[in-house]
Amino acid sequence: MNCLIFGYGYMGRIRHRVLAEHPEVQKIRIVDPGIDPVKENIQDLVLPPDNPIPWGEFDAVFVCTPNNVTTALCVEALHRCGRVFCEKPPARNWEEFQKIVAAAKEHPDSTLVFGFNHRFHPSIKAAKALIGEGGLGDILYMKGTYGKSGGKNYRENWRNDRAISGGGILLDQGIHMLDIFRLFVNPLHVADAVLADTFWKCDTEDNAFVLLKSEGGIPVFLHSSATLWKHAFHLEIGCREGYLTASGLLSKTGSYGREQLVVGRRQFEDEAFALGNPREEIIYFDRDESWKQEVEEFICAIREGRGATHGTLEEATEVMAILRDAYKRK
């Protein structure tokens, strides 16, 4: 399998690393006019920026570009290749996203996947396995916090330039938590949202509080932030028979803390020593294979000639609809 990667920033490099280790991938080429191939030591991999893209040479395309060019590249890749892995967010806004929807409709046999890798994190997979019948029962509520501190170059980052990114922290990072919410409870609608730009003043939100509700009436809440001076990933799921708290994320820097899942059982007075202090287990995870699993599933789908099973267009559509409605409320 020959793969073409557009964009060699943070995500492009991750995808490159994962693809380079995949036994079915023979050739990888990179398109990014903004990098120095010699400095990156990838001279043999980078396609000359001014030359036409040899689409016919590639079996799959990875779009890992800034948001302002993602949609157009995704659309072209669907037309020219038909097997596209597109990083999130798929577009700067709902209207732009419709172009991808239209292109995918024109190519119903295409394989299109969006990069919502967080659902492959071990704590999330474990949480998903433990809810439901025979486990902790139906979900009663969900509450998620996902945020970072920004850092000294935050204002200069393209992710906070509205013209390039289309939005702030909610679109950039909160979108992952929205996708995770959807994994557990679906469909979700925005009940209310408050978006604030109180610290960074980039004309994009640096804090977003989004209140959602499922069709079954389950309340879900997200705090997405670029002013969490201590990076945090925290997802609480209340269930009929117990609760789950996923926190921390396995990451390169480890700044989100050790990835773990607390599993607690509901215990009333007749079962527990102290009401409100139930038995808990904490599962620590030490391997993150989310990037690998995501790409593996995409390559599997291509090999088997089928559509995606995760990060699908339908899922991306639902997440983009939530974002559309949240941004409308600000």
Added chain:
Amino acid sequence: MQSIQTGHPFFLSSVKPLEGLLRYRDYCLAAMQKALSQGSRRRLLSPLDNEKLKPWGKIGTLDYLQCAKTGSLFLAELPEAQVWGALLKEVNDYRNQGFHADIAKTRLENVYQPKRDWIKNTLRLQGVACHHLLELAVPPSPLTALLQEEREFKAVTVLDETSFLLGKEKANAFFDAIVLLESLDRAYDPLALLEQTAASLKKGGLIFVTALVSSGFDFTLLGADNAYLYPPDRTNCFSLIGLRQILTRAGFRLLEVSTPGVLDVEVVQAHLRHKIGLSLSRFEERLLSSDPETQSAFQGFLQRCNLSSFARLVGKKDI
């Protein structure tokens, strides 16, 4: 691999109080002597690496030897194989009717129900549909009824672990999961038991093992004075490294290695109260006489760092 910590406090008195244990232990040592008098064999080599075991200490009049590389402990003299199963059954019955009789309810809540939950949750986490589960134990086991109550386990078979090892009881099926709770601690031939367990597992099946480990806090501190070390229940006292090694050697890939024990500090304190010969450093004395919050934090530390004496492992049979 995942390491698991449990945050549920319970007390030594509710699961294995030292006072009751000492009487039961005396019974076990006497029963052991009686079994040895009918014939014995001496273990010379470590079941982990076949290297020569070195002297370690005595429990009563019985020698324990140590594996130099892993620190695991092994009773030096074993009775004949055909006597072993009967010995385990005898002490099991005595324990159920005596030592554990008054604390059966609290043991069920604090020992067996959490183990059932652990097995159930792990099977779900690993995506293993458990149509057929095997418990290797010295029947009757309090865990059996709990497992059989679970709808998720379509069928639960219980076999006497020694009869299974010696081929007297055969598993007439391949299992999705096999449970050995402290079975390795008392197994006549732990490696052979694990190899036979592996042979009875389906591909992708899981083995659940719990054991007391010699690398844990109370065992390390108390050494041969640890009243919880006695045969036949602790004929083998692997270190955590030793357990990992023997499971790997038997062909399992480890999915979980954890020491979620909550009683190490209390065990040492109980020994101090009974004035069972103990010489502590000033730091150890301060730690063990500190406030409950400090002791709880220390116990949490032992769990997180795999230094508690209670170990829990899950292995997968890949091929």
